[in-house]
Amino acid sequence: MADVALQSGVTSVTEQVDRARVLQRLRLSDAAFRHLTRSAAILVLIILGGIIVSLVHGSWPALRTFGFSFLYTEVWNPVTEQFGAISPIYGTVVTSVIAMLIAVPVGLFIALFLTELCPMWLRRPIGIAIELLAGIPSIIYGIWGLFVFAPFLQQYVQPFLISVFGNLPGLSTLFAGPPYGIGVLTAGLILAIMVLPFITSISRDVFEAVPPVLKEAAYGLGCTTWEVARYVVLPFTRVGVIGGVMLGLGRALGETMAVTFVIGNAHRISGSILAPGTTISATIANEFTEAVGDLYTSSLIALGLILFVITFIVLAFARLMLMRLNARLGK
């Protein structure tokens, strides 16, 4: 007993030295790891800062030369080095509006189907199918749009639209001109197919977050499924749905490849949605590598800056809305 105590008393001196050394080492590695992770987190902010700074720097020559008129001039002439951004901005906005007009109602109805009508065993497969549609790279939509969808529209849909709406006052300008196949409408439709899965899956998620008690209470009062969706689910999830729609809009505004294939890359604003146009991202994708001269390159980067600012605002708004929903659900 005694020598055991003695022994442990002897070793404890060296042990304590060892222990102090080990603790010191662990303290250092602990602090190092903490700072490493913190720096990585700060790097995310630096990436964003870097994007903004580099885009502003790159677009400075163009912004200095053209000033604010860059934002509202239509001319885009590489030969005379006159550049204005309004026709790409217009194309971006119009194609996105077409996409949202189709994708929002369809996406909400699919989400309604998935949460209220669909039999349980079918929910997962359909949900997965919709999410697979979201994972398909945009270049696939582009090549499909170019070889399959645009010829189909040109042959069947656009002549029909022209014959029906072409003579109606007000709508005639919207559907004027020959059926090119490629153009603003085609790009908008492809975008609609692309953003549909995003809107569907977010709306489904927020619809599922509605407390069952609320829905059951409404059903108990004798509400129809539609009345439950319209007067209980939708009001409860409104901010989340708006967030999801904005997220889809952010995708549509910045989408490049799907649009570049089918928009026609024409720098002019046409009243007809059947005519070729261009978007900000399509212009950059088509012209950047061929741009000669600093002013040309700089103007394209300025377009990128405009696109980034627009999508940043839309996406920030979307996130704020989704955060508000989560706060309401107590997450």
Place this chain on the structure above:
Amino acid sequence: MTDMTLPSSQTNTPLYRKRQRRNVLTMGMAYAATAFGLTWLVLILGVLLYEGFSGLSLAVFTEMTPPPGAAGGLLNPIMGSLVMTVIAVIIGTPLGMLAGTYMAEYGRYDKLSSVVRFINDILLSAPSIVIGLFVYEIMVAQMGHFSGWDGAVALAVLVVPVVVSTTEDMLTLVPDTLREAAASIGLPRSLMITKVAYRAARAGMVTGVLLAVARISGETAPLLFTALNNQFWSTNMNAPVSSLPVVIFQFALSPYKDWQKLAWTGALIITLAVLTLSIMARALASQRK
């Protein structure tokens, strides 16, 4: 069901019939919308399989991209895509994991984390062509030439936000009792994270990396003016490198039938790769629950 229990005096009123009609109409629209959405999936995948498989052969994987009118394959773009994807993952994954670790383990409720979370969510859906411009400005314009490294960096910038958000989510799901148990046996925090929390969240974190690979393997826009393209076999990452999406873009818009055929085949290869990755990620994620 309600009709049976209600007396007919209540079910025969105009208001009741109007509500029923509206319900049938809107539910019909919900069915139609779902059919509409699934139709596109079938149409796109159907055409892709038909066009892609008819051009699929061994030569696609063993031969270089051809000049117009000649036979050839997609070996150099496939290799280029693989190499750039691997480098992008090697650069982007550790950064994303560390950042996610900070947000979940050290500063879960602090100001920095909430700002980073917000910015990260925006970067997650920021237009990829803007990322391409960013890398062009900081790398291509500085060095004066396009290169495979530039392309890999552009892809890495896309990897980071995906990995950050999945790492954070997965670490947040790790029960605090595990952390407390580790702390109670005197494990320092850094070891607690690497030895306990990482292991508990491993499947989820791998899912994040798979999703990131799926995301970048189809990206075209950020490569257009960073890695550019290269018609020949090149292992030199300091020179332009060919990649599958950019070759698809170039070949599909060309007037040559052979090139268009190869573009479809390339599109099929990318889609199959992306779908396989997402299905693997999904299987891994559901295994955990």
